[in-house]
Amino acid sequence: MNLFAEIKTLVLETLGAMAAEGVLPEGLDLRNVSVEPPRDPSHGDMATNAAMVLAKPAKMNPRAIADGLSARLATDGRIASVEVAGPGFLNLRLAAGQWQRVIPSVIAAGTDFGRSDMGGGEKVNIEFVSANPTGPLHVGHTRGAVFGDALASLLDFAGYDVTREYYINDGGGQVDVLARSVYLRYLEAHGQKVAFPDGTYPGDYLIAVGQALKDRVGDAYVDQPEDVWLQDVRLYSTDALLNLIKADLAALGVTMDHWFSEKSLYGTGRIEDALKALDDKGLIYQGTLEPPKGKLPEDWEAREQTLFRSTAHGDDVDRPVRKSDGAWTYFAPDIAYHYDKIERGYDQLIDVFGADHGGYVKRMKAAVSALSDGKVPLDVKLCQLVKLYKNGEPFKMSKRAGTFVLLRDVVDEVGRDVTRFMMLTRKNDAPLDFDFDKALEQSKDNPVFYVQYAYARVNSVMGKAEIATDDATLAKTDLSALTHEAELALVGKIAEWPRLLETAARTHEPHRIAFYLYDLASDFHALWNRGNDAPELRFLQDDAAATAPRLALIRACQLVIGAGLGILGVTPMNEMR
Template identity: 80%
Template sequence: MNLFAEIKTLVLKSLEAMAAEGALPEGLDLRNVAVEPPRDPAHRDMATNAAMVLAKPAKMKPRDIAETLAGKLAADDRIASAEVAGPGFLNLRLAQGQWQRVIPSVLEAGADYGRSSMGAGQKVNVEYVSANPTGPLHVGHTRGAVFGDALASLLDFAGYAVTREYYINDGGAQVDVLARSAYERYREAHGLEPEIAEGLYPGDYLIPIGEALKEAHGDSLLGHNNEEWLPVVREFATAEMLKMIREDLEALGVEMDEWFSEKSLYGTGRIEGALRSLDDKGLIYQGVLEPPKGKLPEDWEPREQTLFRSTEHGDDVDRPVKKSDGAWTYFAPDIAYHYDKIERGFHQLIDVFGADHGGYVKRMKAAVSALSDGEVPLDIKLTQLVKLYKNGEPFKMSKRAGTFVTLRDVVDEVGKDVTRFIMLTRKNDAPLDFDFDKALEQSKDNPVFYVQYAHARISSVLGKAEIPADDAALAEADLSDLTHEAELALIGKIAEWPRLLETAARTHEPHRVAFYLYDLASEFHALWNRGNDEPGLRFLQDDADATRARLALIRACQLVIAAGLGILGITPMNEMR
């Protein structure tokens, strides 16, 4: 049951009736009509913007539309009152018993309450992390991993067919640098002094890879020129790094459906095929780019290159896909990779990039638009930087990584669940401060504790109940005396869950789930605290029927908390220690 959707349907039918009666023009676009919680709870239970969004296309005054609509809505048994406010907003108060109908629907649906068919089974590819296989995942990758994984779960809950994908950047020069770095650790494993020259990776994480190379190949790679050992070490080191990355993601609770190798695009005709598709559309040409704006690089030359006419699909400038020496640019395999996604039949593509990829957004969107003839939308989500603090000071670098704090550093410090929740306490494109001390603090200021504590408190109450407290029994409870403002506030927040889920899925914003869970927990804790002063609000009453009604309420709350935490990849707690 989605009470907000139910009332929205009532609003839409009332508007259609007004059009049929001549009170509104026929054929108005109703897609932007919304029914939502009012910003100020004092403004009744729900609000609709119908009159405001229809006034201009209808060429009518908003209040005139609102007043007619109010009359129609008030005639429905579910609406106690409909009042016009301000320039034309319409505030609705529901009739007695309407909110209470939500609780049995939650208990009957269980963990599936709020699950939506909005996605209609559309295939969505969510690509995230996709770090170079040259070192451990760092804290920036952690945020992208949590965001991408939660978004994938959210879309799945909203009815999409989701594929979680990791793009392995194993086709560029960085894997040669990895191989050279690992070879020095291989020499070290043989008792030789490693020569970690500038540009190589200095982290200790390569020491066990050097030892593994020694175990696998003995000393057979020593004393040879790099043309002989480089391919062997490159393949070995890349495989070992991917194993490390998989283990790091597993520690964070992230499991990919697909691992796509960039290297598989080279020498197979797949890059050529993608560019041929663009060429067939007249979007590939030979040309010379204008010099970069600002300071001119010393090595810049006006050379003729193979260019993609990306400006025809919203980009600022056309982009090179092949250099003057015939080598592919970094952009070319990325085009081929996304062409492969389109060929696999995905209806939507979502890429989760770090903040340093902001300049890549327009060109990648232009490529997907061109390749799919505008049929497949690409949404690119940028995750901003994470600043780590401990004991009031910036968290120090990891010796293991050499230059940065790793995903494992964070997870080992506070655990998977805390890491995931904190990473979603800000919108993805806003910087995030991660304070290790606050993340483990048992207070309202620590959102993950506050939400988990609500779940655990409810488990404690249900465990103490002396009446049957299974969901089926609670769904039959008489809820008519749940009329206190604090009880109705909690029910109202529970009722928002299906609407919140669809909004979060539509906007690709899983942080909305984290925010909602904190607000839901706040309403629960507020009701708990009110019970300390008002015995009639306590969950366990002398009267069995009153107890059953209140247990039904908090159990419904617990089910929603558990579902929300599940989407975020967090295990609900039944007790806190």
């Protein structure tokens, strides 16, 4: 049950009737009409912008539309009152008992309450993390991994067919550097003293890989030229590091559906096929780019290259796909990779990148638009940096990694659940400060604790109740006793859940779930605290008839919290210790 959607349907049907009566013009676009909670709860239960968004296309005064709509809505039994505010906003108050109808629906649906078919089974590919297979995942990857996984769960909940995908960057020179670094650790395992040149990977995480290589091939590669061992060590090292990455993701609760190798694009004709698809549309040509804006590099030279006419699809400049020496640019395999996803039949593509990929967004969107003839949208989500703090100081870098803080450092310090929730306490494109001390603090200032505590408190109350607390019984409870403003505030927040889910799914913003859960927990704890001063608000009463509706209310709250935590990949806690 989605009470907001129900009232929105009423508003849209009323507008349709007004058009049929000639009060409004026929054929108005109603897509931007919304029904949502008012910013100020004192203004009412719901608000609609209908008069404001329709005034211009209807060529009418918004107040005139609002007055006509108000008079008609007031005749519906679900509406207690309608007030026209300002230039034409409508504030609605629901009739008694309308909010309470939500509670049995929640209990009957369980943690599936709010699940929808909004997505209509559309196939969505979400590519996230996609770190080079040259080392373990670091804290920056952690944020992208949590964001991508939570977004996938959110879209699944909203009725999409979602694939979680990892793009293995194993086609470039960085994998050769990895192989050389592992070879040095291999020589070290044979007792040789080695030095790591600039540009290699000196982290301790390769010690075990070098030792394992020694166990596998013995001394076969010792003091041998690179052409003897490079390809074998490259493959071996990539597999070893991918296993390390998979273990890191598992520690964070992330499982990929598909792993795609960049290397599989080379020498197979797949890059050529993608560029031919663009060429057939007249979007590939030989040309010379203008010099870069700003300070001109000393070594810049105008050279004829193979270019993609990305400006035809919204980019700022055309992009090279093949260098003057015939080698592919980094952009070429990325085009081929996205062409592969389009060919696999996805209806939407989502890429989750680090903040340093901001300059890559327009060219990638242009490529997908061109390859799909504008039919497959690409949404690129950039995750900003994470700053770690402990004891009031920036968290020091990991010795194991050499240059960065590992994902495992964070998970080992605070646990998977805390890590995941805290990574979603800011919108993805905003910087995030992760304070280890606050993440483990048991207070209102720690959002994950505050939400988990609400869930556990309900469990505690249910355990003390002297009446039946099974869902089947609670779903049949008479809820007419829930009339206090604090109780109705909690009911109203619970009723927002289906609408919030669809909004979060539509905007690809899973952080909205974390924000909502904190607000819901706040309303729950506020009601709990009101009971300290007002005994009639306590969840457990001497009278079973007064206890039952309050248990139904908090059980519904617990189910929504459980559903939200499930989307975020966080385990609900039955008790706090």
